[in-house]
Amino acid sequence: xxxxxxxxxxxxxxxxxxxxxxxxxxxxxxxxxxxxxxxxxxxxxxxxxxxxxxxxxxxxxxxxxxxxxxxxxxxxxxxxxxxxxxxxxxxxxxxxxxxxxxxxxxxxxxxxxxxxxxxxxxxxxxxxxxxxxxxxxxxxxxxxxxxxxxxxxxxxxxxxxxxxxxxxxxxxxxxxxxxxxxxxxxxxxxxxxxxxxxxxxxxxxxxxxxxxxxxxxxxxxxxxxxxxxxxxxxxxxxxxxxxxxxxxxxxxxxxxxxxxxxxxxxxxxxxxxxxxxxxxxxxxxxxxxxxxxxxxxxxxxxxxxxxxxxxxx
Amino acid sequence: xxxxxxxxxxxxxxxxxxxxxxxxxxxxxxxxxxxxxxxxxxxxxxxxxxxxxxxxxxxxxxxxxxxxxxxxxxxxxxxxxxxxxxxxxxxxxxxxxxxxxxxxxxxxxxxxxxxxxxxxxxxxxxxxxxxxxxxxxxxxxxxxxxxxxxxxxxxxxxxxxxxxxxxxxxxxxxxxxxxxxxxxxxxxxxxxxxxxxxxxxxxxxxxxxxxxxxxxxxxxxxxxxxxxxxxxxxxxxxxxxxxxxxxxxxxxxxxxxxxxxxxxxxxxxxxxxxxxxxxxxxxxxxxxxxxxxxxxxxxxxxxxxxxxxxxxxxxxxxxxxxxxxxxxxxxxxxxxxxxxxxxxxxxxxxxxxxxxxxxxxxxxxxxxxxxxxxxxxxxxxxxxxxxxxxxxxxxxxxxxxxxxxxxxxxxxxxxxxxxxxxxxxxxxxxxxxxxxxxxxxxxxxxxxxxxxxxxxxxxxxxxxxxxxxxxxxxxxxxxxxxxxxxxxxxxxxxxxx
Numbered sequence: 001x002x003x004x005x006x007x008x009x010x011x012x013x014x015x016x017x018x019x020x021x022x023x024x025x026x027x028x029x030x031x032x033x034x035x036x037x038x039x040x041x042x043x044x045x046x047x048x049x050x051x052x053x054x055x056x057x058x059x060x061x062x063x064x065x066x067x068x069x070x071x072x073x074x075x076x077x078x079x080x081x082x083x084x085x086x087x088x089x090x091x092x093x094x095x096x097x098x099x100x101x102x103x104x105x106x107x108x109x110x111x112x113x114x115x116x117x118x119x120x121x122x123x124x125x126x127x128x129x130x131x132x133x134x135x136x137x138x139x140x141x142x143x144x145x146x147x148x149x150x151x152x153x154x155x156x157x158x159x160x161x162x163x164x165x166x167x168x169x170x171x172x173x174x175x176x177x178x179x180x181x182x183x184x185x186x187x188x189x190x191x192x193x194x195x196x197x198x199x200x201x202x203x204x205x206x207x208x209x210x211x212x213x214x215x216x217x218x219x220x221x222x223x224x225x226x227x228x229x230x231x232x233x234x235x236x237x238x239x240x241x242x243x244x245x246x247x248x249x250x251x252x253x254x255x256x257x258x259x260x261x262x263x264x265x266x267x268x269x270x271x272x273x274x275x276x277x278x279x280x281x282x283x284x285x286x287x288x289x290x291x292x293x294x295x296x297x298x299x300x301x302x303x304x305x306x307x308x309x310x311x312x313x
Numbered sequence: 314x315x316x317x318x319x320x321x322x323x324x325x326x327x328x329x330x331x332x333x334x335x336x337x338x339x340x341x342x343x344x345x346x347x348x349x350x351x352x353x354x355x356x357x358x359x360x361x362x363x364x365x366x367x368x369x370x371x372x373x374x375x376x377x378x379x380x381x382x383x384x385x386x387x388x389x390x391x392x393x394x395x396x397x398x399x400x401x402x403x404x405x406x407x408x409x410x411x412x413x414x415x416x417x418x419x420x421x422x423x424x425x426x427x428x429x430x431x432x433x434x435x436x437x438x439x440x441x442x443x444x445x446x447x448x449x450x451x452x453x454x455x456x457x458x459x460x461x462x463x464x465x466x467x468x469x470x471x472x473x474x475x476x477x478x479x480x481x482x483x484x485x486x487x488x489x490x491x492x493x494x495x496x497x498x499x500x501x502x503x504x505x506x507x508x509x510x511x512x513x514x515x516x517x518x519x520x521x522x523x524x525x526x527x528x529x530x531x532x533x534x535x536x537x538x539x540x541x542x543x544x545x546x547x548x549x550x551x552x553x554x555x556x557x558x559x560x561x562x563x564x565x566x567x568x569x570x571x572x573x574x575x576x577x578x579x580x581x582x583x584x585x586x587x588x589x590x591x592x593x594x595x596x597x598x599x600x601x602x603x604x605x606x607x608x609x610x611x612x613x614x615x616x617x618x619x620x621x622x623x624x625x626x627x628x629x630x631x632x633x634x635x636x637x638x639x640x641x642x643x644x645x646x647x648x649x650x651x652x653x654x655x656x657x658x659x660x661x662x663x664x665x666x667x668x669x670x671x672x673x674x675x676x677x678x679x680x681x682x683x684x685x686x687x688x689x690x691x692x693x694x695x696x697x698x699x700x701x702x703x704x705x706x707x708x709x710x711x712x713x714x715x716x717x718x719x720x721x722x723x724x725x726x727x728x729x730x731x732x733x734x735x736x737x738x739x740x741x742x743x744x745x746x747x748x749x750x751x752x753x754x755x756x757x758x759x760x761x762x763x764x765x766x767x768x769x770x771x772x773x774x775x776x777x778x779x780x781x782x783x784x785x786x787x788x789x790x791x792x793x794x795x796x797x798x799x800x801x802x803x804x805x806x807x808x809x810x
Binding site: 001002003004005006007094097098099100101102105108109112113116157161260261262312313 | 382383384385555559560569570572573577578579580581583584595596597598599600602
């Protein structure tokens, strides 16, 4: 039976790997969205800070310098941002290092190699020119790790803990991306004079949301309709088929719990996430309400994370 | 295009070692004869290296280094106030040993470990060896690795040292000598397996020309051995664990590697608990689960703060209770290190005769014991011609090579010996054999030793070859990886003709 210490390391490795991947996707999705905006619209990169919840440490380091360069470098590779892509990979590597005996050897090799790459090339992702390549490498190697785990790892408790971490982190990130879109809508409502300009670009914004979670193509395949806020929200929260929707993540966690002992302690907390998720979708133009409901889901997810640690680790 | 021997860019292949006499310059080369020809078992390799050319060989070395980094083959060193993972230093040119010669070495190693285990079992039980006047009682009393806590314990098969790493050197007379036996927590075996994986990639085409004995079976043999040690209270599927001090230990890579290959849990001390029922259990996600066999990679004194060092945070309180009660097997058994002592070493040939009634198949290096006045006087008088070693240090620390030391260093050593004679032994300076090694882009002879690993339970098993360590600095005899040593793959080869 799996050691508690190892379960803890795997759960966190799952979270860190997902966080690195999600943050890389987020930065890239946002970069593409900004490129699509007319130059006349003053673009702000600050929503990236809000999404990752890093406003405070960022301000501590950069003050009012909210340039693209500062924000992107803070999210991709910064010693003072423990949640940045580079540090997430390094943390994942450290965690897996202490449980190399239970994970497929090649998954370790890929992550070890990625860790060396990201450390050596951390400056590459900061300028727009090199960003695609850097982000692509992160995504590609994380996908390789997923592939190796998926095709060669036995479905034992170690696997289930790794996956619990992954799905929990992913659900959290999806709600964060939606929450920040909500905040944008709030801003728009306040800035009445800018409302008309922003309204024209709401569609671009929702597209950015989809891109940030790599969901644009699949959204369109699934809904067969042009981008609209309510449909995007429903897709990212409730789709039973899209593997980055919150619903999908929650269903996956439920299945992993099925394989673990003592899961009856965790299920009620998972149920609380489902309850939050099942509340009817609010008016998507009401940013405040949307933001509040994303917050409630995040709080429920955090509670679930704590319960997993309390029960098993 | 094949280069003529001795020409072009590979002068070292054709280097001409001095005649094989016991002088510091007269080393035996493992691949080449003194006239620079390939030894018969090395002909295909040497021919291959000549065809390959030095530029391609350098490229292969580069690729191997990249593989080592990517495969995460590391060892940990403590430097600049922190623990750093270093890539495992590896030289692509393998060290070859003829299979027929190896069969003799193997038999010698098996004989030796049988005698060592008989000695350990004896000193913790009947002490016949002392009663019969073969081994001085005073040495046992003063041994830092003797554990009175182990008196009266009778491990299964009478075996205490289940995993042994013996260091062999080949002297200029072409013979293998045993330099020391590591019976506490010998490390290095994972690198034997990893070196093979790397050299298979570096020399994929060469493996077609040779029949090379595989090394991969080691972990299966180790697992079989550990399972065979399970106490009678264990179920049909005994639980085996590898106990590591944690990720900051220099051999952590190996601990993880072995656990992974055997598919057993890698545990730290804090993962285990011993109840008042003297049963060892580990903390799992389903609660506490019984542990039957512990392959420990923690030194005796840190194993159990109840029995040994109370400040140990690496160990498991109560582990000795559980072991003495026969509820858990520990490999190597606590106390096995009593025979891993450079002073006790000097008696091993006597143990072989005494316990087995056989003559040693593998010789010891002649050893002067500073404990005895006459031998100590000889050491003091001839210190410039001797290697002086503290009895209980590993990793090459505290070693003095007489002809390379300054007069002040020699004086200091003499003072240390006279202050604590029992702790010192001396041996003639052996000219370790050499193997051509890629050094700064050219092949030069570098000194090597060899650490085979011997498993003992119901029977014995010896690795096909072992870990060849190489002193990368010119003329250096210090092969430890913590002190600038490297490693080579070791091939046991059959010459088919």
